[in-house]
Amino acid sequence: MVEKAVILAAGSASRMQKNLERYVKNADELDAVRRGEKMALRFENFPFLDYQLLNLATSGIHRVNIVIRPDEEFFRPYYDAYGALLFPEIEISFSYQHTADGTAHALYAAREFIGDTRFILLNGDNNYSANAIGMLLH
Numbered sequence: 001m002v003e004k005a006v007i008l009a010a011g012s013a014s015r016m017q018k019n020l021e022r023y024v025k026n027a028d029e030l031d032a033v034r035r036g037e038k039m040a041l042r043f044e045n046f047p048f049l050d051y052q053l054l055n056l057a058t059s060g061i062h063r064v065n066i067v068i069r070p071d072e073e074f075f076r077p078y079y080d081a082y083g084a085l086l087f088p089e090i091e092i093s094f095s096y097q098h099t100a101d102g103t104a105h106a107l108y109a110a111r112e113f114i115g116d117t118r119f120i121l122l123n124g125d126n127n128y129s130a131n132a133i134g135m136l137l138h
Helices: 028-032 050-056 076-084 101-109 132-138
Strands: 004-008 063-068 093-097 119-123
Touching: 004 050, 028 063, 050 063, 050 076, 050 132, 063 076, 063 101, 076 093, 093 101
Parallel strands: 004 063, 004 119, 063 093
Antiparallel strands: none
């Protein structure tokens, strides 16, 4: 049974940089996206990444590792403060991709978390429904 997921969230958001001010009105969110933390953008009242975690929890995943850059300023403080409150059924941990060197390199950063167990891998900037995750798990 798969109980672990890795979310890749260390990208630079380079494709999102043009005309951001037009769409992102919150200064903190705008700064986060400019730093590459695009999953910090809020939809309704929650950062985009919260929806990934909710769908993982709904699907029965209990351990999630988020791969981020070492200089990341949003996700670690946010999930350290609110992760257990918002997602009590999930243990959230972090791995660091020190050099932006592609998807496989980002996954390699999570190797200690993964160990020799089965897991699912999600791109942090895509929304995978609980139904889609459930299909992957079974």
